[in-house]
Every structure is written in structure tokens, then in C-alpha cells.
Amino acid sequence: MLKKITFKKIVFVLLFLLIVSQFFQIDKTNPPLNKTKDLLVMSNAGAEITSIIRTSCYDCHSNEVAYPWYTNIAPVSWWIKHHINEGRRHLNFSEWGNYSSRKADHKLEECVENVEEEEMPMSSYTWMHGNANLTSDQKNALVSWFKSLRTGESEQPESH
Secondary structure, three states: OHHHHHHHHHHHHHHHHHHHHOOOOOOOOOOOOOHHHOHHHHOOOOHHHHHHHHHHOOOOOOOOOOOOHHHHOOOHHHHHHHHHHHHHHHOOHHHHHHOOHHHHHHHHHHHHHHHHOOOOOOHHHHOOOHHHOOOHHHHHHHHHHHHHHHHOOOOOOOOO
16 A cells, blocks of 8 residues: 555656646757858758758757657756757857867767768667668768768769
8 A cells, every 4th residue: 555655746846847847948048040150051061961961950059949748847957958958068050150170180080980880860860850860871971071071082982
């Protein structure tokens, strides 16, 4: 009997906390956007690369986050906002023009590594955003493009 009462109390407290947490919503305001500092604009990226990066990277690595419906539900929204803040802090394509050439080159090197090692996009993101999964052709195109920016080449990789 004691276990049953304790279990009910725990469920009640958890439900109460879940309801109260809904009053603490995340800020979904994107920082101001200066398109001229965006990597895709600055590099004159082709349509294929632009589409891949916007679909698979921009929700965490830009100032153009599209917040999905489930970011209205705490505490999931807090976890997602934390990921977005960390993603922007680590790499923000919208702020590319503010990076020194040394920092930009290092970020491009990390982009190559993260795509090649399949660390990006994160599986926790692609689980809810299936269209963000990269095919091997898309991975190859991204890696080639990132490498071409590192070496100063301006040509876009060919589509397969």
C-alpha cells in the first residue's frame, strides 16, 4: 500500500513540475541577420551546396533557426535551445564574415572532419529531421566544397 501511495505522489509531483515548466519558455528570437557576412553569400555557393547546408546545418549553425513545434514544450525546448546556443558558439555560418582568415580556415577544417567522420549533422537532429540526413554524394560534395574554400579555389564541385 505504501508503495502505491508513494508512486502516485511521485507521478503527481512530476506532472505538476511538467505543467509549471511550461511557463518558462525559451527565447526564439534569432539574432540580427547581415546576409553579406553569411558564408553561402560570401562564397557564392551553388544551389546544391546551399540546399544541403540550409537543410542540414542552419538550424544550429546560423542566425536563421526555424524552431519546430516541439520547441514549445519544456523541458525539451530547453535542451534544444542549449544545442542551438552551443552550435552557434562553435560555428555560425551567418557570422562567417566576422571570422579571421585563420579562424575561418580552422572552421573549414573542422567542417571537413565532422562531415567525413559523420559527427554532423548530429543524429539527435536527423532523428527528428530526416531530410537533414546526408547521402554519400552530399557528404562528398560538402567535403569537396569545404576543402576548395580552404585552398582558395572558387570552383564548385560537380554534381553527381
